Amino acid sequence: MKKVLSLLLVICLSIGMMVGCSTKDADAPEEIKYADEDFMVDLSKALETRWAMNEQDQNSYEEGTDKQKELFSKWTKAELDILQKYEDEKFENSKLKELAIQYINCLKDQEEALKYVTVDYAKFSELWQTAYDSRTQLIAQFKEDYDLKVSEKYQSTLDDLLTNAQLVTEDQTEKSTVEEFIKGIQFTTESDEFGLKTCSAVVENTTGLGFKSLSLTINLLDADGVIIETTYSHVENFAPGSKAKFEFMTDKEFTSTDVNAQFYELDK
Numbered sequence: 681m682k683k684v685l686s687l688l689l690v691i692c693l694s695i696g697m698m699v700g701c702s703t704k705d706a707d708a709p710e711e712i713k714y715a716d717e718d719f720m721v722d723l724s725k726a727l728e729t730r731w732a733m734n735e736q737d738q739n740s741y742e743e744g745t746d747k748q749k750e751l752f753s754k755w756t757k758a759e760l761d762i763l764q765k766y767e768d769e770k771f772e773n774s775k776l777k778e779l780a781i782q783y784i785n786c787l788k789d790q791e792e793a794l795k796y797v798t799v800d801y802a803k804f805s806e807l808w809q810t811a812y813d814s815r816t817q818l819i820a821q822f823k824e825d826y827d828l829k830v831s832e833k834y835q836s837t838l839d840d841l842l843t844n845a846q847l848v849t850e851d852q853t854e855k856s857t858v859e860e861f862i863k864g865i866q867f868t869t870e871s872d873e874f875g876l877k878t879c880s881a882v883v884e885n886t887t888g889l890g891f892k893s894l895s896l897t898i899n900l901l902d903a904d905g906v907i908i909e910t911t912y913s914h915v916e917n918f919a920p921g922s923k924a925k926f927e928f929m930t931d932k933e934f935t936s937t938d939v940n941a942q943f944y945e946l947d948k
Contacts, residue, residue: 715769719780723822724830726762730755731837749797752808756790763787776826779818786815813848820845854889858941861887862896865926865939879937880927890947891918896926897942900934908932912942919947 733755741747763784771777793807820842822828830838867879885891893916900909913926 712770714772715766716771716773716776719763719766719769719771719776720822720826720828722762722766723780723783724828726759727819727838728830728834729758729762731834733758744798744801746798749794752797753791753794756787756794760784760787760791779821783815783818783822786811786818789814813844816841816845817848820849854946857887857889858944861885862939862941865896867898867926867928867937875931877930877932878927879930880925882923882925884923885918885920888920890920892916892945892947894918894924894944895942897940898928899938899940900930900932901936901938902933903935905936907938908934917947 733751737751737755741751763780766777766780767784769777771780789811790808793804793811796804796807819828819838823838823842828838865881865883867881869877869879871877893914895914896912898911898913899907900911902908909930909932911928911930913928915924915926918924
């Protein structure tokens with residue numbers, strides 16, 4: 681009888697432990713599966729898939745043809761097929777998620793550009809190149825901040841994209857520097873007895889860049905910001921640290937100016 685009671689006690693304790701564990705497991709929070717590592721692996725896979733297609737299809741199309749449209753679409757779709765799912769995935773690193781979505785959107789921009797291949801090639805080229813430049817800059821960030829890796833076979837291809845990213849960033853920095861410099865130009869006005877105004881500005885080149893030539897577009901604005909006239913001014917051989925005089929003449933009454941670069945050529 682004692683053996684039977686002991687056996688029943690063991691069985692009851694075992695059942696209690698099982699119920700307790702089940703209750704504990706049911707109450708435990710569900711473990712979140714983050715996509716950070718999987719995305720980086722798939723990004724490498726997507727790039728190499730595209731590059732393999734590039735190698736296979738090179739020199740097999742003419743610019744502005746349906747064949748080019750077909751191949752460029754195939755390459756872009758190959759990446760999207762691998763990466764687009766990450767739009768809806770959870771990332772532990774919010775910055776990486778942001779960059780992932782930006783990259784996917786660049787691929788979509790390239791897809792959108794393809795509709796112009798056979799009807800407006802210049803527009804296609806501009807849109808495609810803009811998206812390509814953005815892609816390379818993002819790839820450079822993935823490489824620098826998240827250690828993007830590719831196989832040895834495609835290392836030189838990755839290096840070419842990183843070089844393009846560097847050039848694009850340098851161009852953007854240069855453009856921003858020039859625009860900020862030009863926006864700071866302020867003109868003073870002198871009027872003659874006939875009401876003709878001579879407007880001039882003596883400006884020091886603080887950009888660190890040497891200009892072979894620099895042409896300005898100057899919009900003359902009224903009090904409401906409406907353009908009442910557009911005029912121009914030009915200088916050449918504007919070295920860093922030197923000063924140049926920009927000047928224009930007008931008979932219009934204006935309140936302010938909006939100055940932009942019409943054209944510039946740097947001395948490199």
